[in-house]
Amino acid sequence: xxxxxxxxxxxxxxxxxxxxxxxxxxxxxxxxxxxxxxxxxxxxxxxxxxxxxxxxxxxxxxxxxxxxxxxxxxxxxxxxxxxxxxxxxxxxxxxxxxxxxxxxxxxxxxxxxxxxxxxxxxxxxxxxxxxxxxxxxxxxxxxxxxxxxxxxxxxxxxxxxxxxxxxxxxxxxxxxxxxxxxxxxxxxxxxxxxxxxxxxxxxxxxxxxxxxxxxxxxxxxxxxxxxxxxxxxxxxxxxxxxxxxxxxxxxxxxxxxxxxxxxxxxxxxxxxxxxxxxxxxxxxxxxxxxxxxxxxxxxxxxxxxxxxxxxxxxxxxxxxxxxxx
Amino acid sequence: xxxxxxxxxxxxxxxxxxxxxxxxxxxxxxxxxxxxxxxxxxxxxxxxxxxxxxxxxxxxxxxxxxxxxxxxxxxxxxxxxxxxxxxxxxxxxxxxxxxxxxxxxxxxxxxxxxxxxxxxxxxxxxxxxxxxxxxxxxxxxxxxxxxxxxxxxxxxxxxxxxxxxxxxxxxxxxxxxxxxxxxxxxxxxxxxxxxxxxxxxxxxxxxxxxxxxxxxxxxxxxxxxxxxxxxxxxxxxxxxxxxxxxxxxxxxxxxxxxxxxxxxxxxxxxxxxxxxxxxxxxxxxxxxxxxxxxxxxxxxxxxxxxxxxxxxxxxxxxxxxxxxxxxxxxxxxxxxxxxxxxxxxxxxxxxxxxxxxxxxxxxxxxxxxxxxxxxxxxxx
Numbered sequence: 001x002x003x004x005x006x007x008x009x010x011x012x013x014x015x016x017x018x019x020x021x022x023x024x025x026x027x028x029x030x031x032x033x034x035x036x037x038x039x040x041x042x043x044x045x046x047x048x049x050x051x052x053x054x055x056x057x058x059x060x061x062x063x064x065x066x067x068x069x070x071x072x073x074x075x076x077x078x079x080x081x082x083x084x085x086x087x088x089x090x091x092x093x094x095x096x097x098x099x100x101x102x103x104x105x106x107x108x109x110x111x112x113x114x115x116x117x118x119x120x121x122x123x124x125x126x127x128x129x130x131x132x133x134x135x136x137x138x139x140x141x142x143x144x145x146x147x148x149x150x151x152x153x154x155x156x157x158x159x160x161x162x163x164x165x166x167x168x169x170x171x172x173x174x175x176x177x178x179x180x181x182x183x184x185x186x187x188x189x190x191x192x193x194x195x196x197x198x199x200x201x202x203x204x205x206x207x208x209x210x211x212x213x214x215x216x217x218x219x220x221x222x223x224x225x226x227x228x229x230x231x232x233x234x235x236x237x238x239x240x241x242x243x244x245x246x247x248x249x250x251x252x253x254x255x256x257x258x259x260x261x262x263x264x265x266x267x268x269x270x271x272x273x274x275x276x277x278x279x280x281x282x283x284x285x286x287x288x289x290x291x292x293x294x295x296x297x298x299x300x301x302x303x304x305x306x307x308x309x310x311x312x313x314x315x316x317x318x319x320x321x322x323x324x325x
Numbered sequence: 326x327x328x329x330x331x332x333x334x335x336x337x338x339x340x341x342x343x344x345x346x347x348x349x350x351x352x353x354x355x356x357x358x359x360x361x362x363x364x365x366x367x368x369x370x371x372x373x374x375x376x377x378x379x380x381x382x383x384x385x386x387x388x389x390x391x392x393x394x395x396x397x398x399x400x401x402x403x404x405x406x407x408x409x410x411x412x413x414x415x416x417x418x419x420x421x422x423x424x425x426x427x428x429x430x431x432x433x434x435x436x437x438x439x440x441x442x443x444x445x446x447x448x449x450x451x452x453x454x455x456x457x458x459x460x461x462x463x464x465x466x467x468x469x470x471x472x473x474x475x476x477x478x479x480x481x482x483x484x485x486x487x488x489x490x491x492x493x494x495x496x497x498x499x500x501x502x503x504x505x506x507x508x509x510x511x512x513x514x515x516x517x518x519x520x521x522x523x524x525x526x527x528x529x530x531x532x533x534x535x536x537x538x539x540x541x542x543x544x545x546x547x548x549x550x551x552x553x554x555x556x557x558x559x560x561x562x563x564x565x566x567x568x569x570x571x572x573x574x575x576x577x578x579x580x581x582x583x584x585x586x587x588x589x590x591x592x593x594x595x596x597x598x599x600x601x602x603x604x605x606x607x608x609x610x611x612x613x614x615x616x617x618x619x620x621x622x623x624x625x626x627x628x629x630x631x632x633x634x635x636x637x638x639x640x641x642x643x644x645x646x647x648x649x650x651x652x653x654x655x656x657x658x659x660x661x662x663x664x665x666x667x668x669x670x671x672x673x674x675x676x677x678x679x680x681x682x683x684x685x686x687x688x689x690x691x692x693x694x695x696x697x698x699x700x701x702x703x704x705x
Binding site: 085092142217238271298 | 446495498503514553609
């Protein structure tokens with residue numbers, strides 16, 4: 001069984017980017033200067049990811065204002081809406097308002113993904129996208145479509161996006177689905193979600209598809225998560241007790257969010273590895289994907305870098321035991 | 326205006342810092358833009374005497390003409406006059422001396438280390454700290470700040486204090502978590518949070534509030550913008566509020582914003598010493614969504630406290646018209662069934678907007694409240 005380790009969401013902006021983007025908003029910096037700083041910081045983070053043998057790499061998604069903004073800004077049918085709390089965090093997103101059934105604009109999102117930086121070949125980059133269920137549930141739907149139809153539609157549109165990205169050489173796709181565990185779907189919404197992932201699975205083809213859940217206990221959602229046609233499902237071990245994984249179908253890939261980005265206290269790798277091992281012994285996964293339980297952008301930059309060290313130390317404890325890289 | 330008139334107005338938080346204050350505090354020579362800004366606002370508000378040699382020296386860029394402390398005093402006087410001249414009933418100093426509501430508070434307490442910036446949204450960030458040892462307080466804070474406001478305003482000063490729950494929620498918990506065995510589990514985290522909240526409330530905030538009241542502070546707003554972050558912890562918000570105000574007598578309000586207020590009930594009902602809920606509404610009030618209908622939850626729970634009604638969206642430059650403000654007040658009054666419970670305020674601190682835009686918004690708010698007052702009682 002292989003043990004993979006990678007980041008699972010956006011990385012914090014560096015203190016230099018914090019200063020530069022504030023200056024940008026105040027008219028004291030140019031967009032070109034800020035763009036150069038983004039690129040340099042992406043390069044720095046790619047080196048950090050490389051040094052720690054994280055694979056695939058992300059570049060940090062530093063330019064994304066929130067998980068939905070590139071879509072709300074580039075696809076038709078959307079308006080970028082009010083500042084809205086992002087789950088149970090002290091961070092916010094601008095809730096997309098959907099006025100009409102959305103349509104994608106081909107090619108418009110390519111600059112937002114990691115291989116826009118020539119330092120990172122697409123095949124070594126992780127594409128991180130909103131999952132269709134979370135996307136549909138977190139926007140303000142005024143389009144007239146039912147939520148089930150919207151999940152379907154977003155699944156198809158995201159699949160088209162994946163197809164385009166596959167054409168660019170990307171191989172690994174992660175879908176962010178915190179809503180699947182904080183507000184698990186049932187009935188028609190659950191079936192729509194599974195159908196949406198069929199579309200996405202077809203588009204990913206021979207690549208790797210991950211659904212990453214966080215901010216909630218995955219236990220109650222495991223029956224549904226086990227039905228998703230993806231390579232692996234990620235759970236946040238700060239919210240999910242390892243024993244809950246006993247209910248997950250054996251032989252499937254599991255992602256373990258073994259670091260808690262809601263505290264700067266560093267995990268003891270032996271303890272984190274023990275929690276993963278306990279879960280593996282119950283669930284017998286076909287593959288293990290390690291990562292932070294939720295995106296590290298809840299931390300300041302330096303603290304996030306220290307978490308990466310804890311992540312790789314945890315992986316190194318597990319990898320020999322699990323016979324993987 | 327007396328507080329018994331309908332629809333009195335109040336500030337709710339911080340204002341943007343004037344450019345001249347930012348430059349002056351750094352002892353930097355004023356840029357032409359900063360000097361022009363000072364002169365423009367001073368002509369309007371008369372917060373500093375232009376004949377004062379120190380003011381002249383400051384504007385002419387004489388090195389060392391004034392101290393950073395004096396610039397901060399002028400910043401506070403500016404904000405007080407700004408709010409007074411806009412016509413508000415209750416004012417403060419725009420938090421002119423505070424870096425930011427969280428950072429300011431934790432810098433007064435022992436036990437915290439500030440670690441770096443975390444993004445709130447877009448290009449907005451805050452400096453976030455970790456509690457690394459037991460919370461302690463050397464001496465009550467903000468006393469000089471309050472005294473200055475009290476001595477420089479004709480209006481009623483309303484003191485803003487960052488609440489214990491928000492301080493905890495916006496901090497990384499190391500010390501209290503480390504004391505828990507098996508801290509990576511959920512139950513250990515919950516125990517550690519409760520200990521942290523109660524310590525901040527009892528060891529840092531309550532002594533400060535007691536000292537404020539001793540100095541004559543009567544109106545205190547406990548800011549708990551994080552209250553809605555974890556709705557299942559609403560009882561912890563209340564426990565912190567009650568611990569911070571235990572045995573104290575003042576007119577306490579609790580400010581919460583960008584939250585699902587319904588999710589905090591019925592727990593909030595137990596905040597016995599809270600006389601007013603000051604909440605954000607305008608940001609979510611749109612043509613097809615009446616945000617003020619949410620106030621019906623107070624009727625459902627039989628809660629008859631005052632409401633600090635957010636009528637200005639602090640995240641958009643568009644200035645609400647007096648008609649819009651009046652409409653919002655009247656919709657709220659209709660839902661509450663008692664207009665005398667309403668105080669009118671911005672959603673949150675206006676520091677997100679330029680001073681010019683914020684001032685226009687405040688003037689519009691005051692005028693909208695006046696119109697609503699006339700419509701309800703015939704009194705201007």
